[in-house]
Every structure is written in C-alpha cells, then in structure tokens.
Amino acid sequence: MSLFIICVFLAAGLDAAEIAESLVRIEATSQEPNYKAPWSPGEVSSGVGAGFIVQGDRILTNAHVVSNARFLTVSKEGDPKPYSAKVMYVAHDCDLAMLAVDNAEFFNGTTALELGDIPAIESGVSVYGYPIGGKRLSVTRGIVSRIDFQTYSHSGMDSHLTIQIDAAINPGNSGGPVMQKGKVVGVAFQGYSGDVAQNVGYMIPTPVVRRFLKDVEDGKYDRYVDLALTYHNLSNPAARKALGLPADDAGVMVDSVYGGGPSDGIIHPGDVLLRIEGLRIASDGTIDLDGGSVPLTEVVERKFRGDSAMLDILRVGASRQVKIPLGDAWPFALQSKAYDEKPQFVVFGGLVFQPVDKNFMDAYKPGNLRLDYLFDFFVEDGIYRDRPQLVVLSNILPDSVNAYAKDFLFSVVDEINGQKIHRISDVASAFEKASDYYVIKMLGVGRPLVLERKAVEEARSRILQRYGVTSEHYLKK
C-alpha cells in the first residue's frame, strides 16, 4: 500500500513536492443536531478532509468538511503539529469554506496556490488529498471527462457548473485541490460510490471558487442569487407562430414567477425571454458564453446580491426591456439541507412542535401523504404564501396528558385557540396566553386536539425530567 503511494508521488514529480507544501489536512470534530430530540446538542463525531492554502494566509476547503464543526485542527504534510483553526466563511450552497489559523506560524514555509482556468476536456489532472486507506498524502491522476451543471449534494438543491474527472475520489479527498500545470483547476468534492458508477468524481471548477472568494471580500457570504422563475423551451413551430415569434429558434416562455422573488411583478407568466444581459437566448434556454453553450442562468450564477440583470422580453407581442434587482428565493431554502443551525421547536404538554424543512423530513421520514404534498409542492404550489413555515406535531413524549394525541402525529398545525399558525414562534406565543383549554386545529383533520391547562401544568416538570428535555423551546431570532 505505502509502496503504491510513493510511486505515484514520484511520478507526479517536482510539482507534487511543492503542492504538498500547500496542502492541509483538516480534522473536524462536529456535532450534528438531532432533529428527533431537538433540545439535544447532538452526537459528537469526527472526520478528515483536505484543504489548500490560498493568498492571504487562508485555507480553502469544502463546506461539508467543516459543517457543524465544534473544533477544527489543521496540519501540514511532514509537520506533526496540529494547529487550531476556525471557519471564516462557509457557503453551503456551493460547498466551499474558508478557514483561518490562529497561529500565524502555521503558514511559514508554505506557498499559496494559484487558481487556473477551466481545463480542457481530456486533459490530465492530479487530485491531492487524504482519502481512506492511510494517513498520509495521496495523489491520484485522471482526465477531465465532462463539464456540465450538476446538483451539489451538500445542499441537495443548488446546481452549478461542475467538472467530472475519472481520477478516483474517495472520502477524505474532499476539499483537496485538483491540479494542472501547477495551478488549481478545481476542488474535489463529490463522487459516486462504486456500486453506482465507476471512475466518476466531481470537482468544483474555478469560476465557482472565484465567485465565492469575491462574494466574501466584503466580510460576509451572501449566497447565490436567482431569478426565481421557471421557463420552457419554444422549439415547437406552432407555439412560435401563436406567440408571433419569427422562426429563428430564439426565446423561452416563462411559466411561473415565484411570489416574493426578484422577478415578482417584473416578469409575468407567459412572457418570452429573448436576451439576458444582451446575450441571445436560444429556444432551449441556452446562451453562448465564453465559447460554450450554457443555460441562461449561468449569467445570474456569476452575479452577486445587489447586482441586477437586464432582460429583453416579449409581452403580448410587444418587446420591452426589464431590469431585475437580484436576490435569493427564500422558499427554496426549506427544501435544501441546512447546516450550522439549531433546530427550532416548542414542547408543550409533552407534544413536540417543529417547523418542517429538509433536515426534518430526512430525520423523521414521516411517510404522511398530506405532509409530503405540502413539503414537495411548497414552492411550486405557492403554499409558502399562506404559511412561511409548516409547523407539525412531530413527536409525542408519552404522558397521561397526551395519551390520546397519537392520531395527530405529523399533522400540520393550523390554529391554536383561534390564532393562525404561520411559523413556529406563533405556537410558542399561542401557548403563552392563559386559557382553560388549548384547542389545536390541524390541517385536514376534523377533530381538534385539546389539552387542559391544568393537566399540562401538572405534567410539565414531570415530562421535562423524565425525557431529559433541557429546554422547552428554541426559536431563531
């Protein structure tokens, strides 16, 4: 095994030795919140990832290497001393993070790596990191197989430009640099397990990395921006004729514009998008950018909060130009995995109430058809307009006070004592108001769940003690 590593090391030549000086091994101790016991700080676990040094004595790595981290140490190849590090910025929507090291000595004798461009298809690359199979640096080589948009599995919702390579990428490679001609051309971040596909690894290309570096220049990370609309292709000749479009294969038709998003009120469903920032939009929604054909959203991908996008549109046969001030589309956040956040909850009479998000659904897997619908179509069917949060009865800590509440598990709370529940904080405030009975109405359930105040008060300390509930609620400010 060690023989193999040394061979590869030598084959990589002088390059590899220099790169090794910039490579960082990251050991993260993290604590993942337990959504099924949201008051608990969660189980402690540890993991190893890679990172590399960039300009300004900073370390770049993947967001997923340092997510939910409580304690981080970094070490250099050939130096046994671990240094304590901290997260400066983390971008969960593109799986990148920047670390700083408290002790500046760490950077003595290291070289900051430079970022390269998008490598050519079929050109060779080397992947550096600390994958399973040993403790020391490992290098694997491969070629660039494909350049395309891919979903970033860290959030599960965002897709950005991604480069597929055929070098082996394994757990522990995450965050390591992918090198070509002495420059970083990508950050290794995800792959398939061997039983799904062979020799398929993915790296984050430098346009995404550069965007992240630029975004944090002002001292905070603002996330990607989005138009928050959907469109469909206009390749059907009859559709083009009906809309009064020439047979020039340009333009897409807007289907939905999400309420509260950046395009709301500016773009209408049915509008035809012809150009974005002056670039012609083909009838399949692509534009020509930097010599390649990419989805029109790539223009928006490269923008920042506060920027705007100019669109040439056709509305009911008349052309016009509109300017969209870019921001993010918050309702989607519910459907992407969240990190570095404490789960919100309210415990009352042994009933646990929680807002629904992706983490919640993954933890509980409720298998409740109504809840599945509300979650899956939260954005598409505009459910968020009425209910910015879906609050459910997520768990019951059994006690005589709630002995008959089981039928209501995973129901969405609609009203408590006549007060509409739009978010978890409404649950807390409704229970704070004194009342002989607390009448909890659930969506789609005819019968309300009723608790007597007297019974709840009697059970209160008993339940907290019995189930080790350290706090009765956590609400984000």
Next chain:
Amino acid sequence: MIRQIVTLLSLAPLLTFAAPKQLINHPYAAAEPSPSPLDEPQNTGSQGSRMVAENSILRVNSTNQAYDFFQPWLKKSPVSRRGVGVLVQGGCVLVTAELVMNSNFVELEKATTAEKSSATVERVDYDCNLALLRPSDPGFLEGMKPLTLEKSLRVGNEAAVLQLEPNGEIAQTIGQITSISVGAYPLENLGLLQYKFRVPLQQRDSSFTLPAVSDGRLVGLLMRFDARSQSADLISTPVIRHFLDSPAQARFPRMGLSFSALRDPQFRRFIGLTEPGGIYVNEVSPHGSAAEAGIKRGDVLLALDGHAIDQDGNYDDPNFGRVLFSHLTNTVAKLGSEVTFTIFRNGKLIEIPAVMRAPDRSHVVSDVQLADQPPDYIVLGGLVFLELSRPYLQEWGNDWVNAAPKRLVYYDAFQNELPEGRGKIVILAQVLPTPETLGYEDLQNLVVTEVNGKRVQSLSELAEALKKPLKGFQKIEFEEDPKTIFLDAASIEANQKALIERYSLPALQRL
C-alpha cells in the same frame, strides 16, 4: 386512525337477526332450520361435504383481460383464473367479483363429470366483491341443489373450506373463525363485515375464491388468503345476503361521514359530553346520507336505533359481538330505509333520522376502480389525454403511492377536499412524438386546466373545447410547468391518418 370513512345505513332489518318471524319471508332463509345453539360444535364430516360437492359447488374458469391504462386503446395479456363457485337460489352461481373482473369468457365446470357450460356475469358488485353467474345452457344446473346461508357465527366456530382436486374429488380443510369485524373489502375499500379465518390451505387453483361451509350451509366466501400466516378473509354472510336481496343495480348504502374515536377524557370534557361512549363526526361528504339527514361535523353519535355506540364506534351485535356501527347502516339496512341516530350537539341530545342512500358517483373525482369498461381517452396530434383514476395510478405497480406522479397521487387521495363541482381531472398522460408535438416529447402526467380558453373538467368537455381552436391553434394550459403549449390545429387535422398508422391506433378517441 382518525379518518375512517364509513358508510352507514338503515335499521329496519336489524330485526332480521332477532326475530325469526321475519326470516321466514327471506328467500334465502326459507329453507333454513331454526338456528342451532351457538356453542354447539359444527359438523363438517366428509359425508356431508361430498353431498355438497356434487350438489352445490362448481369449478369456475374465467379468462380476464384488463385494459392497459398506459395505452388505453389496448388490452393487456389475458389471465386465466379458477375458483370454486356456489349455487344459490335463482339458478345462479355465486363467486367473488375479483374472479370475473374484466372477464372475456366465463365457464362453469361440474366437479365430477367435467361437463362444461359457458356463463354470463348476471350481476357484479365491486363494493362487496360478489358476482352472480348464469349458465348459458338453462338445463346445466338441473339436479343441483342451492346452498343456504348460515345466519349467525361466533369467533371460534369452525368451518370447512372446499377446494376441488383435478379428479373432481372435494378437498376440505377445516379452519376456525378468529375474529369478526368491519374491514376494507379489496376492490372499493368499502368497510364491510368480514370474518378472519385461520386455515392451512394448499394452493390448488389459481385463486382463492372458495366457499366455506358448515353443517351443509354456506358460511362465507374466501376473498383473500395469506399463505404465510395461513389467515383468510371471508366475505361474511350478512354481506352475501344483502347482495342477493338487493335489486340488480343497487349499490351498498353508505353514510358518507368520517369519524374519530372519543377516548380522550380531556376532549370529552371540552365538548361537555357527560354521556358514555359516542364518536365524533370529523367530516360529512356532500350529498351523502349523513349530509342529507343534516348530520354535521362536530356531532357526537351516541346511539343508532337504540344501539349504544361506544367510544370507538362499535355497538353490541347480538350475533357477532362488538362490531362497527357501519355494519348496521351499510349492510343490515337496505337502500331507502331509515335509521335514527341519537346525537349530542351543542350540549343537547337530539334524534336525527337518516334515509340510507348509495354514494353519489357523479361527484367522484378519481374512480377507485373501472372494471369491465374500456377507459376513455383522446389522442390529439400525439398528446394522449385521460381522466385521472385509481387504476391509472395502479399501473405504477404495488408501490404506486410512492412511485406514481406525486401530484396525481395527492389528487386521488384528497379528492374529497377539492372544491365541490371540481369534476374529473383531465391529464396529459404522455406524448406519442409526431411532427406536431415537436418540443413536447417529454411532457407527461400534467393536469389540464383550460383548452382554448375553456375550463376542462372531463374528457367530453375536452373534446368540445378542441372543436374551437383559437386562430388556428390548439391552446392547452396546465396546472404545472409548462403552463401553456400551442399546437397547429390544421396540421393535426391533416396528419390524423399518419398518426393512426405510425402508432397503430385503433381510433383517436373513445368517449
């Protein structure tokens, strides 16, 4: 289970169980001797069963062919099913509806002589999973003797399940009734009385449509069997009797309400209920028996024709023990008969009479089953349109709830909550690519809202709307993306023949 849709009905026939005088008038009861004491062991000796085999049971062979809802102009491969039917009064053979569902050809076969006659399905009711077959040869059943129905059964009673060996010998397996309760019947999900039966059966025919007899009388008809637990579900005698006594087209009456148990003392105090028992009405479906009678959400049903209803919805049946009150309303009661509920409403006790009705099918958004009828469809230039139904979703296999398109599954599951007058849900099921559908090849399972500016709530409304294209275009709008598509009306018209030939379609629509 909070939501339990129950069908309720009327009460006059309650007396059927209590007063033998009424039984005399009962066509299927006339030949019955007076009931034997319930604890008397049942005789299932081989002598008796041989007589039964020769005189009252027949092998039934059915070749069934269901429609393919993915390609509604086609039928699937034929499937052969065999079961054992029972001769009942009136010259007909009783089998499960499932045995002859979508049948092309049905054949009756005498056990010992292997004489055969083709047969027609005289009546079928998918609510109760029962069908009556009549031989084409009127003299075929001559010399055979109809079986009478056993009236009352208790948990613990034994009965013999009859199967036929290839040589015509009767194979009888003794089993025992382990519970009697109202449970969902397989085809319509209607809750009706059924017996759970433990019996070590062997697979002999390709179905478990088999009669269970006791002391020369029919006890029930097997409709499900789980070989691992050796447990069977039997269609109960009251359900069989209701079916046999009802006029040809009558369906089982239903109450049309859902309820939840009233076990929680905090909730009972909250609504001020001091009476014992009772169930809470969660929902009343429009146009149903409960709605017409004026029963409302929030009512507490305390008693039904003098039978107290407990906190779980059960009453004490003189014959079957504690069973759900819906047995009284949907099986004991007949269509059109009246039952009276004692109801707790706003702190007062009131009596509300209800006339038992069959469910109003004209309001059903997604049909639970569509056996024996070809599904309607329209093909427009390659776009295939259907009405949403459970059989369409079931084409995704046993795991259809998770595998079928989610929006359609939700529409099917929560159809009762759709605004009244929603009509049917017309979907663009798939696209057969043609020059007219360029760019639309990937569209599938989209809910159609409007066509050429007209709301579309059935396939016939779709056909009407398609007759009036807008400025030469067929404009179709969907609930989801893409919201709007256009097709060239003239080009579709001109290429109809080419489309038919390209995909070997028998017709471009069936309505």
